[in-house]
Amino acid sequence: MTAIPTFELADYQRAARTLLTHPLVTQTYPNPGALPAIRRWAAELREDLLETFGYRLELSRTTARLLRTLDQLDESQPARTHTDRPFDRRRYAYLALTLAALGRAGTQIALSELADAVAADAIRIAGLGLSTERAADRAAFVDAVAWLEVRGALTLADGSARRWADDPTAGEALYDIDRDVVRAVYRPTRVLQHLRSVTALLTTPTAHSRDTRRREAGHRARRALLERPVVYYDELDQDARNILRGPHALGDVERITGLTTERRAEGVAVLDTSGAFSDRRFPGTGTVAQAALLLIGEIADRIEDIDAAPLVRLAAPDRRVADLAGAIDAGLPSGGVLGELADQDEDAGTGQHGEPEDERENTGHPLLEDGWLAAVLAGLLDRYGSTFAAAWRADPARLLAAALDLLAELRIVVRVEGGVLALPLLARYRQVMVEVRRRKAEPNLFDFGETSE
Structure with missing residues (x-):
């Protein structure tokens, strides 16, 4: 690893964290100061990230692109809309088609022109299409455009995309195109027409020497x-x-x-005590995060309760790529695959590196059943419900599902049929104190208080 002077180490680490958190850095994304900071440490970052992680750093006039190597599929970091909703399949499709259309465009493009280009490609894909007469299609398309705008691939020169989304006959938008950013947004490691499965994008050990x-x-x-x-x-x-x-x-x-x-x-x-390096901070604020932390305490108490009946212990299910890969591969247009070239790589990129089961140290994790979890959450609502948002209080089943989803995403529990398994990380949070701030009750219209004679 490169030698960094102690008095400059914090600046270097800040640049590294920015790049690791945002593999695409542009003149405006994630902030105007990010790209100059990375350029300052480009030589050191390029060497250290390659040596330590196998990541490659590429720099252009307006971008810094970290080409990461993936060992497994991960659905926990989706693209999101400006309202923080995860992209659905339609939005991902529009995003890919928009990138393709921008690659054929000049230096500027009108939103309606871009929509027409995407629609011409979308109509050839079964079940997709894009009609500017349908509000849902316009909204999904504008979400894809906005995602690119945030990253600097497009810069609004005039007009309003939202006005166009509301009424394409009354609104329009004109964008400048940054071709360096467009090229850097999507950098597949393989030609997609050579793939029969998304798993071929995962890295595969190639070493022969020790x-x-x-x-x-x-x-x-x-x-x-x-x-x-x-x-x-x-x-x-x-x-x-x-x-x-x-x-x-x-x-x-x-x-x-x-x-x-x-x-x-x-x-x-x-x-990461600052939360700046994490896409999901925990413990966190909000009803779901608070409910999840309270659940951890209840689960830990149940596991340690020597007077209660012993809990069933089960091995955690293997985190295989097959199920997720199958769901993604279902959308792969097989008609576009070049069979002979795909067959050459058919066994590549399974995402498995040896067999971890051979030397498993796992003796089983305690099972907390769905019925017990529901009863515990009901008790938490009785005690702390006044501090939770009304929408969550009204739907305990939804709150429980959201809290367990959060814990599963953080690998604190793992979902299994009939309940969850408590994983070792849960023990780290069992002593965390939850600060509950009770909301003042709304005054009753006919509550006149005490009167004295």
Whole structure:
């Protein structure tokens, strides 16, 4: 790793965190100061990120693009609309078609012209289409355009996209196109017409020599620390597990990111007390986060209750890519696949690096059943319901599902049929104190208080 003077280390780490959090950095995204900071440390970042994680950094006139290597599919970081709603399949399709249309355009384009170009391509895709006469289609298309605008691929020169979305006959928008950003937004590692499955985009070990195999295992282990909320040893292959248990892997990550790591018997987590490096902060604010933290306390108490009946313990289900890959592959237009070229790579990119099951240390995790969880949440609502948002109080089942989804996303629990399994990370939060601020009750219209004679 490169030598950074101590007095400049914080600036270097800030640039590294920006790049790791936002693999595409432009003149305006995520903020105007990000790109100059990365340019200042470009040589050091390029060397360190490649050596430590296997990531490649590319710089253009208006962009810094980190080409990450993926070891597994991850649905936890979707593209989002300006209202923070995850993109659906239609919006993803419009985004891809918009990028294709912008690649054929000049330096400026009108929103209606861009919509017509996308519509011409969308009509050839079964079940898609784009009609500017349908408000839902216009809204989805404008969400895709807005996503690109935020990142600087498009800059509004005149007009309003929202006015066009409300009424395309009364509104229009004109955009400047940054071709460097358009090219940098989507950089597949493989030609898509060569793929039969999305798993071919995942990295596959290619090493034959012992040293190369060890280097690739080190990359996988350190990437896992960045890409996952917690890394459990029993979810890694043996080579990556050995690296992560060694003395150097954690130090390398800490030095680049400026964050701290916490090692337990079951695994390792990177701790971000500022929340600036995380896409999901926990503990957090809001009804769902508060309910999730309260649930953790109840689950921990149940696990440690020596007077209660012993809980059933089950092994956590394997985190295989097959189910998610199957759902994604269902949308792959097989007519566009070049069979001969695809067959050459049919076995590539399974996302599996060895077999972690061979040396599993997992002796089983306690099962908390759905009925018990529902009863616990009902009790929490009785005690703390006045502090929760009214919409969540009115729908306990939805609140429970949302809280468990959050805990599952953070790998604190894992969903199984009939309930959840409590994973080791749950123990870290069992002593966290929840500050509950009770809202003042609204005064009754006919409550005149006490009167004295």
